[in-house]
Amino acid sequence: MKKTFVLLSFLEIFVSIGWTQPQITVDVSNPGTGISPTMYGVFFEDINFGADGGLYAELVKNRSFEFDHPLRGWKKIAREGAKGDVLIYRDKEKPENARFARIRVDQEGKGFGLSNEGFRGMGLRQGLGYVFSVEGRIAAGKRLLLKVELVGSDGRTLAEAKIGGFTDQWKTRTCIMLAGKTVAKAHLDLTVEGTGALDLDMVSLFPKNTWKNHKNGLRQDLVQMLADMKPGFLRFPGGCIVEGFDLSQCYQWKNTIGEPNQRVININRWNFEFKHRPTPDYYQSYGLGYYEYFLLDEDLGAEPMPIINCGMACQFNTAELVPMNQLDPYVQDALDLIEFANGPADSQWGKVRADMGHPEPFNMKMIGIGNEQWGPQYIERYKVFAKAIKARHPEMQLIAATGSDATIFPNGHAEIEYLWSFWRKLKPEIVDEHFYRKPEWFLENVDWYDEYDRQGPKLFVGEYASQSVGVGSPDNRNNLKCALYEAAFMTGMERNADLVRMTCYAPLFGHEEAWQWRPDLIWFDNLNVYGSANYYVQKLFSLNPGTHQLTARVEGVPHLDGKKKALNVSSTLDKKTSEVILKAVNVANEVVEAAINLQGVEKVGPDAIVILLSSEKLTDENSLAEPKNIYPNKTIETINNAQFSYAFQPCSLTVLRIPIQ
Ligand code: AHR
Numbered sequence: 166m167k168k169t170f171v172l173l174s175f176l177e178i179f180v181s182i183g184w185t186q187p188q189i190t191v192d193v194s195n196p197g198t199g200i201s202p203t204m205y206g207v208f209f210e211d212i213n214f215g216a217d218g219g220l221y222a223e224l225v226k227n228r229s230f231e232f233d234h235p236l237r238g239w240k241k242i243a244r245e246g247a248k249g250d251v252l253i254y255r256d257k258e259k260p261e262n263a264r265f266a267r268i269r270v271d272q273e274g275k276g277f278g279l280s281n282e283g284f285r286g287m288g289l290r291q292g293l294g295y296v297f298s299v300e301g302r303i304a305a306g307k308r309l310l311l312k313v314e315l316v317g318s319d320g321r322t323l324a325e326a327k328i329g330g331f332t333d334q335w336k337t338r339t340c341i342m343l344a345g346k347t348v349a350k351a352h353l354d355l356t357v358e359g360t361g362a363l364d365l366d367m368v369s370l371f372p373k374n375t376w377k378n379h380k381n382g383l384r385q386d387l388v389q390m391l392a393d394m395k396p397g398f399l400r401f402p403g404g405c406i407v408e409g410f411d412l413s414q415c416y417q418w419k420n421t422i423g424e425p426n427q428r429v430i431n432i433n434r435w436n437f438e439f440k441h442r443p444t445p446d447y448y449q450s451y452g453l454g455y456y457e458y459f460l461l462d463e464d465l466g467a468e469p470m471p472i473i474n475c476g477m478a479c480q481f482n483t484a485e486l487v488p489m490n491q492l493d494p495y496v497q498d499a500l501d502l503i504e505f506a507n508g509p510a511d512s513q514w515g516k517v518r519a520d521m522g523h524p525e526p527f528n529m530k531m532i533g534i535g536n537e538q539w540g541p542q543y544i545e546r547y548k549v550f551a552k553a554i555k556a557r558h559p560e561m562q563l564i565a566a567t568g569s570d571a572t573i574f575p576n577g578h579a580e581i582e583y584l585w586s587f588w589r590k591l592k593p594e595i596v597d598e599h600f601y602r603k604p605e606w607f608l609e610n611v612d613w614y615d616e617y618d619r620q621g622p623k624l625f626v627g628e629y630a631s632q633s634v635g636v637g638s639p640d641n642r643n644n645l646k647c648a649l650y651e652a653a654f655m656t657g658m659e660r661n662a663d664l665v666r667m668t669c670y671a672p673l674f675g676h677e678e679a680w681q682w683r684p685d686l687i688w689f690d691n692l693n694v695y696g697s698a699n700y701y702v703q704k705l706f707s708l709n710p711g712t713h714q715l716t717a718r719v720e721g722v723p724h725l726d727g728k729k730k731a732l733n734v735s736s737t738l739d740k741k742t743s744e745v746i747l748k749a750v751n752v753a754n755e756v757v758e759a760a761i762n763l764q765g766v767e768k769v770g771p772d773a774i775v776i777l778l779s780s781e782k783l784t785d786e787n788s789l790a791e792p793k794n795i796y797p798n799k800t801i802e803t804i805n806n807a808q809f810s811y812a813f814q815p816c817s818l819t820v821l822r823i824p825i826q
Contacts, residue, residue: 194765210404218284246274286350288691306361421454539568695792711737779817
């Protein structure tokens with residue numbers, strides 16, 4: 166069939182004359198390599214208030230007064246007739262968490278104390294319980310009480326409690342508070358009843374219903390978004406925060422375990438990274454630390470993929486290096502981490518894990534040596550880590566980096582080629598590549614992995630996102646165009662699933678009022694969460710991976726222009742359910758009708774599952790107000806012949822699951 170096809174794409178008009186109907190031939194009789202069960206995963210970094218103020222359910226900011234300004238996030242309360250002072254002390258005997266606040270009340274009046282603003286307020290839900298806890302000690306006076314109030318932005322008290330029982334020794338006191346109303350921006354008021362001085366530290370407020378009700382747990386609704394994706398792995402804790410602005414700020418996992426009050430807080434490098442998005446109240450409490458990450462992996466059924474510092478600070482910042490003769494503690498940290506995750510409960514670090522509540526090992530199988538590292542300094546450090554880890558743990562899969570996105574290097578791809586020349590020889594099991602580019606790049610490069618060397622290491626596309634404005638910018642949007650062009654690229658990764666064994670989008674979370682970087686997969690505020698269009702693309706791939714590759718030959722596909730194909734497809738077989746899965750991304754503003762042939766299949770259907778993700782315009786987005794503007798629609802359609810025609814909707818990702826015999 167010949168017809169004239171006119172495609173209107175966003176802001177562009179491309180005309181392709183005289184194309185034939187696209188033919189998609191799926192060779193079902195020769196399934197290829199197994200798709201890795203860890204093909205689709207997630208990458209978590211504490212950026213955009215992803216951990217503190219986000220996933221980590223703690224509602225009190227700067228709970229232990231350890232921020233650079235000890236009272237950041239706090240303010241003094243001196244109600245009518247009250248007199249006193251708030252003093253900050255540094256206690257040499259508590260090295261990890263040295264500071265505490267002393268509230269001295271000279272005249273009680275209507276209340277003297279401190280108020281905490283939370284992370285852009287505190288989100289509370291009516292009828293839900295909140296666990297307040299505080300470490301307290303009486304420094305002067307007797308029988309002092311602490312009045313605890315949850316207060317809405319209108320000044321009304323939503324819950325109130327009084328805590329006593331303080332002595333001259335540090336003691337943790339706790340109470341449960343029931344929120345009387347749902348509010349997004351509450352705050353916490355603490356006032357002292359009686360005159361004297363009360364010392365306070367580790368002031369905390371947690372929702373009772375954390376994810377799986379874990380103590381020191383995570384926000385249920387945010388984890389649910391991850392659980393819904395059924396991720397194959399979780400890459401954590403970064404990202405650039407692993408490297409730190411300089412080495413004094415790099416991520417040290419041992420500071421993130423044990424009781425929360427023993428974790429050593431650290432400035433978050435995204436606090437000051439972008440001059441246009443300063444976030445001076447952004448610190449890492451490490452309440453969400455390595456133990457919690459491993460627990461989250463277990464809950465999600467995802468393989469843990471920690472990324473460790475390899476003796477290099479962020480090369481976009483100070484690029485500080487640990488001298489080679491001082492690398493041992495860093496290497497030892499990596500070995501100890503493996504023991505913490507996998508060692509028996511009576512080993513040194515296995516015991517720490519067991520004491521935290523998890524005697525069974527976490528069964529970690531892979532570890533990333535460095536995040537976005539490059540240059541000869543990386544290679545020489547990588548070799549030391551690889552040698553030490555492999556000597557002790559030959560089973561551990563090593564992930565090596567390829568620097569950052571090639572477009573940020575002055576000499577483009579050469580920097581990355583330099584690293585690859587070593588990876589071919591050193592043979593880490595997995596090499597990690599990152600892409601942050603304009604949407605068009607993703608569409609033009611769906612065949613990026615077609616010609617890669619099959620003899621070398623396997624590939625991990627560990628960070629990628631299409632940037633609507635083409636560069637790192639606060640103007641980037643999570644729109645349908647970006648999502649679909651990524652989906653097209655993902656069909657390319659899936660077609661090369663023998664080589665590309667793992668992929669994940671970056672970054673994962675963005676707080677609507679406290680982000681530094683966009684686009685992000687999942688957006689939230691203090692009460693709500695929604696998935697971007699990109700989230701639903703990731704989810705559809707992740708929930709429909711299939712078990713084995715199938716070759717899908719596509720002919721007669723119209724091009725928008727140059728290399729940009731209007732229709733991109735990949736196909737897999739799900740041997741467990743006996744279904745052919747076909748993913749098709751139509752980026753044109755027109756229906757593209759394709760003739761599909763499932764070659765080698767005798768019996769088909771009749772009830773195929775069709776999941777469609779589409780919207781009217783490529784500029785469409787989801788938002789807090791319209792969280793499901795772009796949302797997968799699942800239907801059952803009759804397909805009962807191995808040869809059939811299918812009309813792929815304009816601007817859409819379609820997943821067909823076709824039963825076969
Ligand atoms: O995803 C945000 C940042 O982008 C990561 O921290 C870093 O690895 C990359 O440059």
